[in-house]
Amino acid sequence: MAGIKEIRTKIKSVQNTRKITKAMEMVAASKMRKAQDRMRAGRPYAEKVLSMARHLMEATPDYHHPFLTERELKNAGVMVVTSDKGLCGGLNTNVMRLVLARLREFTEKGIGSQFTAFGNKGLGTLTRIDAKVVSQETQLGDVASLDRLVGAIKVQLDAYLEGKIDALYLATNRFVNTMKQEPVFIRLLPLPGKLADPYVVATESATETEKSQPDHGWDYLYEPDAKIVIDELLQRYVEGLVYQSVAESMASEQSARMVAMKAASDNAKKVIGDLQLVYNKTRQAAITKEISEIVGGAAAV
Known part of the structure; x- marks a missing residue:
């Protein structure tokens, strides 16, 4: 017995x-349903900021923002978005495998790298491989908050403006549908030509992307001046992209x-x-x- x-x-x-x-x-x-609703609610904001930034840049061709300047890549910044908790299949494993593959490419080419981690899982992996983590934000909860993300993002943006890094990348999971979440590694800075959507640029050629953007004769009155407005708007645009990626990562996590x-x-x-x-x-x-x-x-x- x-x-x-x-x-x-x-x-x-x-x-x-x-x-x-x-x-x-x-x-x-x-x-998952709530996270997907928040993710979809954030997309119009990112699209509108992108549209405004594109129009302002077309209306002010004499001002070339540092975010649009191509440089020789010697040092790269990477922002990694993962979840705080596990038990979500291969979601975190897939994006970290992509990050490690790109890190291996950077090392082989003699390119330095520094990282920003959003989420415990990504931070844990980066710590284990002794990567240079310059900023981090964990325990984000179930709702993405831009106020908590801005500080970690600013560290990388300041490094780019000071010339410490020559490009800024974002590794995250893009929500496709409930059954599919796609790990992506996209370049945030320098911004793509004519401020095309970086997700689109990652899958299409730059020529095709630029052709898809219409040309307009925009004319604006600026207060206080064009430089300050464009500087602030492009920074908000980058922050909006990161915020949207975190929201999509949360929806992907729950799915x-x-x-x-x-x-x-x-x-x-x-x-x-x-x-x-x-x-x-x-x-x-x-x-x-x-x-x-x-x-x-x-x-x-």
């Missing part, structure tokens, strides 16, 4: 695990966690079924053995 007791204990343990994964799946599904927990619950259910079958066979064999012993004893008497 010891074997039967062990199997019963195992079944109970797996059942308890399934209750936990099922609860986590339901919680993730609830949070990936829901899918992972559903898979875990389904696997637990299958394991319980298999263990129940083994339990029934073992119990039946034990009962048959006892009956045989009783019948044998009666026959001997």
